[in-house]
Amino acid sequence: MSVTDPAGPLLRVTDLVIEFDTPAGRRRVVDGVSFSVGEGEVLGILGESGSGKTMSTLAVLGLVHGRPGVVGGQIELRLGEERHALLDGLPEMLSPGSVAGSVRKDDRRWERHVHRRMRGIWGRGMTAVFQNPKHSLDPLMTIGRQLEESVRLSEPHLRPDAAGTRAIDWLAKVKLTDPARVHRSYAHELSGGMCQRAMIAIAIARLPQLLIADEPTTGLDTTVRAEIVELFRDLMHDRQRAMLYISHDIREVLYLADRVMVMRQGRIVEEASASDLERGVGRRHPYTATLLQAADLPVGEAA
Amino acid sequence: MLALLAVTARRLGAALVLLIGASFLIYITIRSAPGDAVDAITPMGTPPEIKAQLAAEFGLDVDPVTGYGAWLKHSIVGDFGESLVIRPGEEVMAMAAPRFAKSLLLGGSALFLCLALTMLLSILMGEPTVRHQGLTGFLYFVTAAPSFVAAVFFTQGVNEFVRGVVEGSGYETPPWYPIPISTESVMPYFFAGIVLVIGDGLFMDMLNGIRAEILAVRNSQFIAAIRAKGASTLPHIAKNLIVPAVSAYVSRLPLVLGGVVIVEYVFTLDGGGYMLLEASKQRDFPVVVGLSVLFTASIIVLNLVADVIRTVVDPREVARGG
Amino acid sequence: MEGKSHQLGLWLSGLVVAAVMLLGLVAPFVPYDAADAVSYDQILVTPSFAHPLGTDAQGRDVAIRLLKGTEAFFFPGLGAALVSVILGAIFGAIAGYSEGLLRSLVLGFLHLIDTLPRLVFIILVCTIRDPSIPLIASVTAVLFVPTVATVVRQKVETLASEDYILAHLAHGFRAVHVLAYHILWLQCRPLLVRQGAFVFGYVLFVETGLSYLGDYGVQEPDPSWGNMVAQVRDLAGLSPWPWLVPSAAIVATISGFLAFGNIVAARGEEVVR
Numbered sequence: 001m002s003v004t005d006p007a008g009p010l011l012r013v014t015d016l017v018i019e020f021d022t023p024a025g026r027r028r029v030v031d032g033v034s035f036s037v038g039e040g041e042v043l044g045i046l047g048e049s050g051s052g053k054t055m056s057t058l059a060v061l062g063l064v065h066g067r068p069g070v071v072g073g074q075i076e077l078r079l080g081e082e083r084h085a086l087l088d089g090l091p092e093m094l095s096p097g098s099v100a101g102s103v104r105k106d107d108r109r110w111e112r113h114v115h116r117r118m119r120g121i122w123g124r125g126m127t128a129v130f131q132n133p134k135h136s137l138d139p140l141m142t143i144g145r146q147l148e149e150s151v152r153l154s155e156p157h158l159r160p161d162a163a164g165t166r167a168i169d170w171l172a173k174v175k176l177t178d179p180a181r182v183h184r185s186y187a188h189e190l191s192g193g194m195c196q197r198a199m200i201a202i203a204i205a206r207l208p209q210l211l212i213a214d215e216p217t218t219g220l221d222t223t224v225r226a227e228i229v230e231l232f233r234d235l236m237h238d239r240q241r242a243m244l245y246i247s248h249d250i251r252e253v254l255y256l257a258d259r260v261m262v263m264r265q266g267r268i269v270e271e272a273s274a275s276d277l278e279r280g281v282g283r284r285h286p287y288t289a290t291l292l293q294a295a296d297l298p299v300g301e302a303a
Numbered sequence: 304m305l306a307l308l309a310v311t312a313r314r315l316g317a318a319l320v321l322l323i324g325a326s327f328l329i330y331i332t333i334r335s336a337p338g339d340a341v342d343a344i345t346p347m348g349t350p351p352e353i354k355a356q357l358a359a360e361f362g363l364d365v366d367p368v369t370g371y372g373a374w375l376k377h378s379i380v381g382d383f384g385e386s387l388v389i390r391p392g393e394e395v396m397a398m399a400a401p402r403f404a405k406s407l408l409l410g411g412s413a414l415f416l417c418l419a420l421t422m423l424l425s426i427l428m429g430e431p432t433v434r435h436q437g438l439t440g441f442l443y444f445v446t447a448a449p450s451f452v453a454a455v456f457f458t459q460g461v462n463e464f465v466r467g468v469v470e471g472s473g474y475e476t477p478p479w480y481p482i483p484i485s486t487e488s489v490m491p492y493f494f495a496g497i498v499l500v501i502g503d504g505l506f507m508d509m510l511n512g513i514r515a516e517i518l519a520v521r522n523s524q525f526i527a528a529i530r531a532k533g534a535s536t537l538p539h540i541a542k543n544l545i546v547p548a549v550s551a552y553v554s555r556l557p558l559v560l561g562g563v564v565i566v567e568y569v570f571t572l573d574g575g576g577y578m579l580l581e582a583s584k585q586r587d588f589p590v591v592v593g594l595s596v597l598f599t600a601s602i603i604v605l606n607l608v609a610d611v612i613r614t615v616v617d618p619r620e621v622a623r624g625g
Numbered sequence: 626m627e628g629k630s631h632q633l634g635l636w637l638s639g640l641v642v643a644a645v646m647l648l649g650l651v652a653p654f655v656p657y658d659a660a661d662a663v664s665y666d667q668i669l670v671t672p673s674f675a676h677p678l679g680t681d682a683q684g685r686d687v688a689i690r691l692l693k694g695t696e697a698f699f700f701p702g703l704g705a706a707l708v709s710v711i712l713g714a715i716f717g718a719i720a721g722y723s724e725g726l727l728r729s730l731v732l733g734f735l736h737l738i739d740t741l742p743r744l745v746f747i748i749l750v751c752t753i754r755d756p757s758i759p760l761i762a763s764v765t766a767v768l769f770v771p772t773v774a775t776v777v778r779q780k781v782e783t784l785a786s787e788d789y790i791l792a793h794l795a796h797g798f799r800a801v802h803v804l805a806y807h808i809l810w811l812q813c814r815p816l817l818v819r820q821g822a823f824v825f826g827y828v829l830f831v832e833t834g835l836s837y838l839g840d841y842g843v844q845e846p847d848p849s850w851g852n853m854v855a856q857v858r859d860l861a862g863l864s865p866w867p868w869l870v871p872s873a874a875i876v877a878t879i880s881g882f883l884a885f886g887n888i889v890a891a892r893g894e895e896v897v898r
Contacts, residue, residue, distance in 0.1 A: 447883055448875070
């Protein structure tokens with residue numbers, strides 16, 4: 001893939017560390033994770049719940065809440081010629097001491113700082129589709145209004161009626177039957193699968209360079225899951241955008257991703273091309289081997 | 304739109320049922336008077352013809368259900384009879400309504416101020432942290448003061464302190480006070496409003512509730528999704544806070560409109576609360592009942608307004624069918 | 626972390642609650658003849674060893690009046706809190722668990738009581754019946770049943786569909802047992818403590834408020850924190866002790882109980898999560 005692009009990868013994450021304070025004390029949920037995504041590439045992140053995969057992607061999005069949150073590492077996003085270092089200034093915001101014991105001096109200042117920096121990046125740079133589609137949509141606004149919000153941000157000069165037509169186009173593009181009805185519906189009037197399609201339409205209507213899909217099929221019925229995965233496959237076909245696809249389902253990840261990263265207990269334990277994993281080529285980490293076995297796939301050589 | 308109207312109509316019906324129910328509750332309370340009901344509710348030495356008139360008005364001479372019907376028939380059109388003591392012979396409705404309107408304005412605007420303050424404070428404070436402990440403790444202490452204690456601090460405390468300082472520095476006793484006691488200016492209303500806002504532990508109750516709602520909306524997944532697509536979150540957050548704010552407002556009304564009684568008495572404001580207490584002390588029964596019904600009805604009407612706002616803002620209300 | 630942040634508040638408010646409990650329990654055993662305590666040669670004495678909180682305009686010791694003043698609200702307040710919590714829990718559980726007509730009836734009844742303006746209704750009752758603190762406390766208890774019931778109902782509604790509750794029912798436990806023990810006792814206890822503390826605070830507010838106004842509360846010479854504050858009207862700024870001490874006691878008690886209840890409820894939520 002385009003990882004060897006001379007301009008460097010689209011997204012590069014280096015030594016990311018995330019910690020949270022829990023009643024039982026400080027817990028490190030992401031422990032020195034590094035990875036990169038090239039332009040047009042699909043990187044799959046595989047792991048059980050609590051492995052830190054969701055937290056890593058939320059950190060990329062600048063949406064980690066809680067204390068102390070992101071305490072170390074670098075995240076770099078390249079948009080055309082511009083390079084954005086998303087965690088710039090973080091060390092200065094941490095109180096002195098070792099990384100392990102560090103606490104941010106002023107959480108609200110850091111949050112404002114991140115939000116200001118992300119303002120130009122959210123949307124056209126990267127955007128996200130989360131699990132639990134029904135909770136991802138504003139309950140008080142029609143799907144159409146929310147989608148038009150996206151369309152207008154991408155194409156500010158569009159006239160209102162043109163924005164409405166464009167919104168319906170996007171709804172048709174995510175294969176919703178009867179887009180006009182969905183356009184005037186509220187989230188509570190739609191099924192989970194329909195909500196997720198609408199959510200995907202809202203996300204890609206921003207024409208992002210990087211689409212982050214965080215367990216987008218979790219909680220949906222099996223048949224609906226298959227349809228959503230198929231939709232992602234179709235959408236990635238033209239390679240107009242890169243994608244980070246997070247899931248705990250190895251089959252989904254192998255079907256969609258070019259490259260796969262396996263996470264466990266906050267660390268990356270395996271990184272391989274999807275085709276190698278699928279065909280059982282190369283040495284495998286024991287945890288990956290277990291996952292492959294459970295899915296009835298050839299394990300290859302267990303390390 | 305049609306569904307919206309249907310839900311609103313149903314809400315209106317429910318409010319009417321509630322109004323009937325509440326008035327029946329008030330009537331039953333009247334009938335629970337010990338001994339001879341007419342004697343219990345009138346001052347000593349009331350002439351017998353007035354007693355007979357009262358008994359007829361409140362249906363005290365027949366069984367409760369018939370009596371309630373008779374009472375409801377004229378009270379539902381706002382005819383609560385005539386005052387016995389405080390302004391003998393005057394129509395209760397004519398004398399009580401303007402006073403009551405003042406109380407409603409005072410209580411309503413004080414509660415609104417409380418809501419606005421708690422929202423502002425919640426936004427400023429953000430996520431709860433250890434650093435807020437001192438502030439929270441201070442707020443608990445300051446706002447727990449019952450309205451009369453707060454009023455004492457405001458009127459007696461501040462005024463006496465100023466008088467002491469002025470006299471101590473060799474001047475004569477000032478002819479004015481920082482907090483006016485006369486009923487003529489708007490200042491007493493202003494202070495009464497402040498006292499209502501901070502008094503009776505209401506503020507902390509409201510702050511805790513509103514803060515939790517704001518945090519829940521701000522940290523909800525759809526706000527994260529709106530951020531991620533690069534749109535402004537403010538209109539979404541604001542719209543999603545309308546319903547919790549309206550609910551918080553109406554649910555505290557019974558407490559605040561009750562609190563108005565004491566506040567008006569302490570500041571000697573000539574509102575409905577003051578009149579209620581005066582009438583109660585002098586056993587001017589028709590006035591007490593009339594004002595009680597007015598206070599209760601206003602709460603039911605404001606609840607109805609809140610319901611309509613909720614239905615308009617939140618489409619899920621229509622789906623739930625009200 | 627969150628738990629720790631409440632620690633100081635819990636200790637402080639717990640201290641207030643404990644102190645009020647102690648005063649309230651001790652007060653009935655302390656002999657005091659309110660009519661006999663007047664001594665005009667000891668008027669408005671500032672705090673000393675003999676009078677730790679000074680004396681009022683009639684030479685009565687403020688400290689002992691403060692102690693005896695707890696009698697006016699302590700047991701009525703506890704009783705009202707208990708009654709509204711028990712009734713509220715029962716009605717809330719019924720409203721949250723039942724369906725159809727019964728649910729609508731209970732909800733309607735609760736809503737009905739909830740629309741009555743609290744103090745206005747108390748004054749209405751005081752006009753009709755002989756006003757007394759136990760009467761006022763009983764009316765308060767009834768008026769706060771809906772507030773308690775709403776909290777319990779919401780909890781029951783969310784829990785009723787939880788798997789472990791369904792599992793208990795499937796295992797053959799009776800619904801009443803599951804409701805009373807697993808939902809009300811194990812899950813709602815902190816919330817009920819909070820609501821009880823709130824009702825107690827409100828009874829204190831109404832009692833002292835009415836005693837301050839002077840017609841329906843505790844009458845002189847019997848002491849109430851409310852009529853002690855009311856003395857401010859006769860003092861003309863001569864000595865702050867007779868009214869400042871009971872004012873501070875009222876504020877400390879109400880804020881202490883409110884904070885205690887809220888912190889207990891917040892910690893309960895954390896433990897459940």
